[in-house]
Amino acid sequence: MCSGGTNVQFELTDTQKDIQKAAKEFAEKEFDSDLALELDKEGKFPKSLFEKACRLGFVGIDYPEECGGQSLGLFENVLMTEEFCRKDSGIGISIGLADMASGIILRHGNEKQKQSYLVPVTQGKAINTVAVMDPFDGGNPVPAKAEATPSEYVVTGKKTFVVNGPIANIMVVFCEGYPAPDPKSVRSVALIIDKNQEGVKVLDRRRMMGLWMTSVNEVSFDRVRVPKGHVVGEPDKGAEYVNAFLVEQRIKTAAQALGIAQGAFNQAVKHSREREQFGRKIAQFQGIQFMLAELYTQIEAARSLVYRAAYSYDAKSSDLEKMSSIAKLFAADVAVRTALDSIQIHGGVGLMREYSIERMFRDAKTIQNLVETNLVERALIGRSVIS
Template sequence: MDYFLTDVQLEIKELAHRIAEEKVRPVVRELDESGEFPWEIMKVLADADLFGVYIPEEYGGLGGGVMEQLLVVEELSRVCSGVAVSYAASGLGAFPILLYGSEEQKEKYIPDIAAGKKLAAFARTEANAGSDAAAIETTATPDGDYYVLNGTKQWITNGGEAEVYTVIAMTDKKKGSRGASAFIVEKGTPGFSFGKKEDKMGIRASATRELIFNDCRIPRANLLGREGMGFIIAMKTLDRTRPGIGAQAVGIAQGALEEAVKYSRERVQFGQPISSFQAIQHMLADMATQVEAARALVYATARMIDSGAKDFSKESAMAKLFASDVAMRVTTDAVQIFGGYGYMKEYPVEKMMRDAKITQIYEGTNQIQRNVIALELIKEYASKKR
């Protein structure tokens, strides 16, 4: 399918593809086994200017948008989703600052993130606050020119590796979700430490850790927007980044599809390649069709966001929901086509199946995405003049 990308978008896609093939593919299995954070690859992405593709030129970026960012995510994810999410999570940490930060905050933090000198991370989830975002227990108490943070964030992508963290904490618990605020916290701030690295099923190259705040004092100047805006900042950020999860899912599915086609042409049973059997052909055809449909929805959503649309919660949720479900089905089918070999770690598709699963869970479970879509649908219908 031709998506009529601009010249710059094509350059970005091509370079990300090349990095994925030349720098990521040779170490995919090693990274999956060791779970070591891919710093060398992050450095290559930084030198290639890819951390700045979605950041305005005035802060050292290339001036693109969500579309440019997800082209990189998709190409990396096609080869290793663990690497892709480490790249993408920096954007997730940066978007709250880009969207709600003051000029001073943007000038202080964004250029280093755009250059890939510093990674960013976003911290909302807690042990008891997953889908229920209002149940956040981490508190931020004003004290003179400071806020004092206490509590523990859980499963934070890039936790421990990132230098800049956007953290959602309660400034007024009585107000529920309206009592949440967003803060920028720098690694190294006294009272800010990390828990152990989680041992995950997939995306194992990425780092997932707890963030522990113990009387951590941060300057008042690090408040994003105003007190009470934490929830809206988180929601608006996630609306913008969910297509990125969609792109991650499309990348995984594309990688699995390519492996499945290749294998089916090589594997001989009953005296002929299994690609000659209609049962396999139809599976491949369905896989390819689903991948293309997911990509089309993800790209269309990204373009809608980049065009300056105001409200895109529904489309963003659809892109994430559809693409991640496709990734799960397509990778499962790829393992099926590989048969017993597919179940073995020596072959690449079992990792893709493990990696695909998380895309149905994080940045809002697919059940929550359906809630968002349904709510928007009903709101739209109710507001129509009849």
């Protein structure tokens, strides 16, 4: 028997229903399938669609009004993300990853930083990102270093798997700061760095299985001078800020996975109603019906978990960290399974680039390992259970 939990209101409010409807209508109207295929093939960010989403208030929906947002919560962001990714996984995820650093600045930044770096995002004039992951050398991570002086930090090193490296205006970079107050401790500091600053170099793109509209790169820093005013929050709490960032990103990734699962399922149902074999629509075969029934059940369960995690986030619940891992783990697994089974139902055409289900599978498998792998999520959940 499971213990505890957040009391979730399952009926959406009128405002939430309006947001869900508006996001669905926007995606249906603007996410053209031919454009999506072209952007995916060419590896281009959907800039014009991002700007339209900003003008309509979708991007930054959970920012405060004074920062250009609508003062809503992550729950509303999840509703929007689900609808975007249901229509097209590549476009939906790309728009969702365009402001990865915003949550960090909102939670820990000062008012000047919020005004300088968040308002332009909501206007479609800026993109931000986060540099967290260190490259490995011989199996050991090699962190970027930030040398503290009385007036600034001097950053040297590399970060890998930086999303939107070539197009981001600024990035929040997590570095190992020194000298640390305690020689035995590791001091992690979060710094806002302009991508065009001297010493910053975006290196070659790392081509992944999916998310082809989103560039992922390694970024190097060669004695980059960062003023103390660009420190986010307190200079020794970077590790704490990373943890909060991961919780938020797990829930957003879970919402993307949920949207992919629903979109792949819808395509499977549509194809089964149209495709004929042996003089019958394949939707009439019990084997297909059993597949669809299982997928439908799994998607509904995933939706409940994702919504609960988003609700827990907005309510600042004590079970938030665990729920974020559960939601991301389950929703990502369901997205991969649903996309794969949808390909099976489509048959040979499901493997063709012209059918978006092929892209949905690649994107689902990629986000299954995005932020953290699902093996890591299982480890985090297991640790929480036994503690």
